Amino acid sequence: MNTCIKKIRELSADLLEKGEVEKVIGFAKGTIPMATSPIAIQKKQDVNKLVFNSTCGLNLANYVSKGKGKIAVVTKGCDDRNIVTHIVENQIQRDQIYIIGVPCTGMVDKPKIAALFEDEILEFSEDNDTLTVSSLLKTQTLKKQDYLKGNCFYCTHKNPVLYDVLAADLVEEQKLDNLFPDVDQIETLDEDAKWNHFENLTKNCIRCYACRNACPLCYCPTCFVDESDPQWVGKGQDKTDVNTFHFLRAFHCAGRCTDCGACVEACPMGINVRDFTRKLNKDVLQLFGWEAGLDMIKRPPLDTYRPEDPDDFIK
Amino acid sequence: MGNLLEHMGIERDRVHFSWISSAEATKFVDVVKEISDKVKGLGLNKKFVKDYN
Numbered sequence: 161m162n163t164c165i166k167k168i169r170e171l172s173a174d175l176l177e178k179g180e181v182e183k184v185i186g187f188a189k190g191t192i193p194m195a196t197s198p199i200a201i202q203k204k205q206d207v208n209k210l211v212f213n214s215t216c217g218l219n220l221a222n223y224v225s226k227g228k229g230k231i232a233v234v235t236k237g238c239d240d241r242n243i244v245t246h247i248v249e250n251q252i253q254r255d256q257i258y259i260i261g262v263p264c265t266g267m268v269d270k271p272k273i274a275a276l277f278e279d280e281i282l283e284f285s286e287d288n289d290t291l292t293v294s295s296l297l298k299t300q301t302l303k304k305q306d307y308l309k310g311n312c313f314y315c316t317h318k319n320p321v322l323y324d325v326l327a328a329d330l331v332e333e334q335k336l337d338n339l340f341p342d343v344d345q346i347e348t349l350d351e352d353a354k355w356n357h358f359e360n361l362t363k364n365c366i367r368c369y370a371c372r373n374a375c376p377l378c379y380c381p382t383c384f385v386d387e388s389d390p391q392w393v394g395k396g397q398d399k400t401d402v403n404t405f406h407f408l409r410a411f412h413c414a415g416r417c418t419d420c421g422a423c424v425e426a427c428p429m430g431i432n433v434r435d436f437t438r439k440l441n442k443d444v445l446q447l448f449g450w451e452a453g454l455d456m457i458k459r460p461p462l463d464t465y466r467p468e469d470p471d472d473f474i475k
Numbered sequence: 476m477g478n479l480l481e482h483m484g485i486e487r488d489r490v491h492f493s494w495i496s497s498a499e500a501t502k503f504v505d506v507v508k509e510i511s512d513k514v515k516g517l518g519l520n521k522k523f524v525k526d527y528n
Contacts, residue, residue: 346482355484355522400525407483411476439482473477475493475506 164262164328168234169207171260171325175232176204181258182229185220186210194270194284194293198223200231210234212327214286217267217309217425221376225251233257234327236264238311238420240320241453242376245416248456251379261323263331266304266312267421271430273307276300311421311434314339321454340442346435357435358403364429365402367395371433372409374426377416384408410436415444415462418453485522488513 172184188199188209196216200223201207212234220233221242235243240261246252273293274281283294291302316339319330338344346357369385372378384392385405393408394401410433417437424434444450447470448461461469481487491513493506 343482349484351484351486353484354482358483394525398525400523403483403523407479411479436479436483439479443478473492475491475509 165210165212167327168212168260168262169210171327172201172210172232173204173207175258176201176207180230181232184210184232184234184260185223186234186260187212187216187218187220190215193281194268194273212262214266214268214291214304215270215284217270217421218374219376219420219422221246222374222422224257225379230256230258232260234260234262235320235323236262236267236420237315237317237319237321238264238418239376240322241317241418242420244322244453244456245418245460246376248453248460249416254456258325259320259323260325260327261320262327263319263329264312264315265318265331266308266315267425268304268307269309270425273302276302309421310342310424310432311419314342314419317418317451317454322456339445340438342435343438343442346439358406359399361431361433361435362402362406363399365406365431366429367397367402367405368428370426370428371423371431374422375413376420376422377413378409384412406433406436409433410440413437414440415448415450415460416452417441483522486517488517489520 168186172186175181175184182202184201186199186201187196189211190196194215196211196213198218198220199209201210216236219239219242220235221239224231224233224243225246233243240259243257243259247254268291277295277297279295279297281293281295285292286304289304291304291307293300293302314336316333316336318333320326346354349357372383393404417440419434419438419441421434424432427433444461450461452460477487477490477492480490491506491510495503495506
């Protein structure tokens with residue numbers, strides 16, 4: 161993954177020089193160690209600002225629909241599936257976008273690494289599967305595989321599905337017997353325990369909507385939570401309103417979520433909001449055999465009707 | 476939707492879906508009877524209830 165940045169920079173410089181694209185959307189070094197932020201590069205001389213490493217957990221598909229001219233975007237497997245979803249949902253045309261695909265080896269779980277240190281992390285570096293993290297008090301070498309983000313751990317689409325060019329060789333996809341062991345575990349609980357699980361999960365939510373803003377699926381001009389007439393959901397910290405927000409946000413992602421984990425990455429309170437969306441991903445896979453963002457031609461399950469659609473819920 | 480509610484711990488029988496034409500008065504009566512029986516059976520709902528006090 162370290163070497164692909166050279167290729168990304170070369171490709172970006174070339175595209176900008178030839179004027180093929182107006183800008184390149186990629187990741188830039190963050191203001192603190194172990195952080196990256198999205199950046200739009202418009203000048204060739206700025207391409208060295210681009211970086212790519214295991215801390216690029218946000219989803220760049222979130223930034224493509226807002227541009228007018230042709231844009232290039234650096235995509236991981238999941239971001240790429242979100243771009244396919246954007247195309248399927250008519251948010252962007254295929255010829256408006258130039259995709260620099262990056263076969264991904266997973267992103268790291270930053271809070272999990274930070275929890276190993278008592279003081280602030282001052283340096284983060286990586287060499288293939290080895291992470292080296294240092295603070296004032298100590299330096300620790302970690303195996304990346306042990307510190308992957310939850311969604312990367314269960315990822316079976318590391319390679320981009322739709323791209324104009326690849327920045328590295330394709331990687332081997334992992335084969336999992338069970339894609340949703342975390343969902344299955346919640347399903348074994350009884351009703352009250354399930355309810356408690358979700359109440360505890362969201363109890364620290366401050367309604368900042370970072371999960372929504374980081375999500376490429378949430379492109380509605382006015383989100384239901386911001387609407388005041390009618391007001392669909394209360395705006396305060398009432399736990400019923402908080403849970404209603406999370407429930408509805410997840411449901412709006414049904415059949416569209418690629419489990420990129422940007423929502424969890426963005427959450428300042430460390431809430432694993434994927435506990436909601438993962439259940440829907442599991443249902444959509446089991447009921448409709450559908451995984452989002454793999455096909456530009458097929459219509460998503462909630463967008464179409466088939467006589468054989470499961471209908472045992474309706475009288 | 477029912478599945479996600481159930482996943483969050485809401486009893487399945489609290490949410491019902493039905494397609495009833497305006498000409499199907501008897502179906503409407505049957506469905507409402509069934510719903511009210513099932514919901515009564517479940518008792519008072521304590522989840523997703525907003526406390527206004």
